[in-house]
Amino acid sequence: MDSPQLISDCLIQVFTFLSDADLISASGVCKHWHEVAETPWLWWRMCLHRWSFCNLSALGSEQSWKRYFLQRSHLEIKMTKGRSGGYTCKSLRGHTGRVVGLVYLQGNSSQLPNLQSSNAIVCSASSDGTVRAWNVQNDGLLWCSPVQSPLTGILTDEECKVVITSDSTGLVKTWQGQTGQEVASYSTASPHCTLLQYNMNNSWFLTIGTSQGSVCTLADCSLSKKSNVVVCDSFRVDLLLVSPDKKWIMAGTTEGADSSPKVIFSESLTSSSGDEGPLSQLVPVSGCQAAVFIPTQPARLAVIHHSANRGDKALTVFDVSIKKMKYKTEIQVQQVESFPLPLSSWSSGLHLAAKSSNCMVLAAGEQLWVYSLKGVLLSSFKDHTGPITSISVVCCLSFDLLMNITSPGISCSRSVMSKITEMLVFAG
Numbered sequence: 001m002d003s004p005q006l007i008s009d010c011l012i013q014v015f016t017f018l019s020d021a022d023l024i025s026a027s028g029v030c031k032h033w034h035e036v037a038e039t040p041w042l043w044w045r046m047c048l049h050r051w052s053f054c055n056l057s058a059l060g061s062e063q064s065w066k067r068y069f070l071q072r073s074h075l076e077i078k079m080t081k082g083r084s085g086g087y088t089c090k091s092l093r094g095h096t097g098r099v100v101g102l103v104y105l106q107g108n109s110s111q112l113p114n115l116q117s118s119n120a121i122v123c124s125a126s127s128d129g130t131v132r133a134w135n136v137q138n139d140g141l142l143w144c145s146p147v148q149s150p151l152t153g154i155l156t157d158e159e160c161k162v163v164i165t166s167d168s169t170g171l172v173k174t175w176q177g178q179t180g181q182e183v184a185s186y187s188t189a190s191p192h193c194t195l196l197q198y199n200m201n202n203s204w205f206l207t208i209g210t211s212q213g214s215v216c217t218l219a220d221c222s223l224s225k226k227s228n229v230v231v232c233d234s235f236r237v238d239l240l241l242v243s244p245d246k247k248w249i250m251a252g253t254t255e256g257a258d259s260s261p262k263v264i265f266s267e268s269l270t271s272s273s274g275d276e277g278p279l280s281q282l283v284p285v286s287g288c289q290a291a292v293f294i295p296t297q298p299a300r301l302a303v304i305h306h307s308a309n310r311g312d313k314a315l316t317v318f319d320v321s322i323k324k325m326k327y328k329t330e331i332q333v334q335q336v337e338s339f340p341l342p343l344s345s346w347s348s349g350l351h352l353a354a355k356s357s358n359c360m361v362l363a364a365g366e367q368l369w370v371y372s373l374k375g376v377l378l379s380s381f382k383d384h385t386g387p388i389t390s391i392s393v394v395c396c397l398s399f400d401l402l403m404n405i406t407s408p409g410i411s412c413s414r415s416v417m418s419k420i421t422e423m424l425v426f427a428g
Helices: 004-015 020-026 031-037 040-051 065-080 266-270
Strands: 099-106 121-126 131-135 140-144 151-157 162-167 171-176 182-187 193-200 203-210 214-219 224-230 239-242 248-252 262-265 280-282 286-293 300-306 313-324 329-341 351-354 359-364 367-372 377-381 390-397 400-406 412-417 422-427
Touching: 004 031, 004 040, 020 031, 020 040, 020 065, 040 065, 099 151, 121 151, 131 162, 151 193, 162 193, 162 203, 171 203, 193 239, 193 266, 203 239, 203 266, 214 266, 224 266, 239 286, 248 266, 248 286, 262 266, 262 329, 280 329, 286 351, 300 329, 300 351, 351 390
Parallel strands: 400 422
Antiparallel strands: 099 121, 121 131, 131 140, 151 162, 162 171, 171 182, 193 203, 203 214, 214 224, 239 248, 248 262, 262 280, 286 300, 300 313, 313 329, 351 359, 359 367, 367 377, 390 400, 412 422
């Protein structure tokens, strides 16, 4: 007669062919089948087969792979049907104009926002000319700024608890995040401002791209001017990036077909400039549409641009370095890879994101592609009914990526499998 252990092992093997609903049904046949169906390995296998990335710690002390599977499946059903339950949806009311930006001041990490945290605070900017801070947990308004010209942009520095805004007249302001008190202001005289805040060598900096095609860098929350450099004449600077190690600033425009972006040595922007001005170098491409620094290789820059045939687009990867010679110092921008993209000349609203050295995510219109840095197409899908308006790679754990994608009027989740990477993609 077969031993009970052998019978259990055989049952576990058979149960691997069952769906979650069938496995639950099988657990009701008898006590022995119930014990086998509760085997953690079965549910662990089912979780990873369905989602690739699973965070069991989200359950707290009551950790169980079966519980995780059932709760997450229930959540997906609710989200697909647009119903509440199992996830948090907050409505923050008070603005009388269009909200132009919403950012975390506390309790976030852009990696894993925590709406359940009692410390979660978000700030919103609106065309009604006010910036407001909200406690997410109790939906309470913490403070509201005085009315000014319609706001066009907002950033926060969670570490320093500072809010930065720009308005339609080009006035940039910093606000104390806890109280809403105005700290300082600086006029750029630019109706369009692209804001970039970063900390370098224990110092606080704000770099602003203007409609005049220049980049202005301010220091400290008091907004004292450090430098100004022209990037593109006659076009606004709407592309502004800082490398993960804060050594490089990339600035450019998406409006000029013949315009080339620049990489700037950030220390030359933030230190007292001499007669020569900030150290910069043109990136040898034209018609830049989107760009991203590769996080795990901070001196590596990927750019989407017009190819030699103006009707096509290409993605080119560059390594940026600084070369010191006897009498001068110069920036070197060397091409690493370049490959064509399946985008027509009229494609607009391009988005490019990366979180590892292995792959990049590109969105255009309603479609999303995942490429390796060598130009190999890993995955693609087209689930949106409207243009994708934003995309961010939230985390990358070994072979897993978790991304947020935003598009009007659709909310869905999807797992995308490839030979090189496994990705869990959320769209909303």
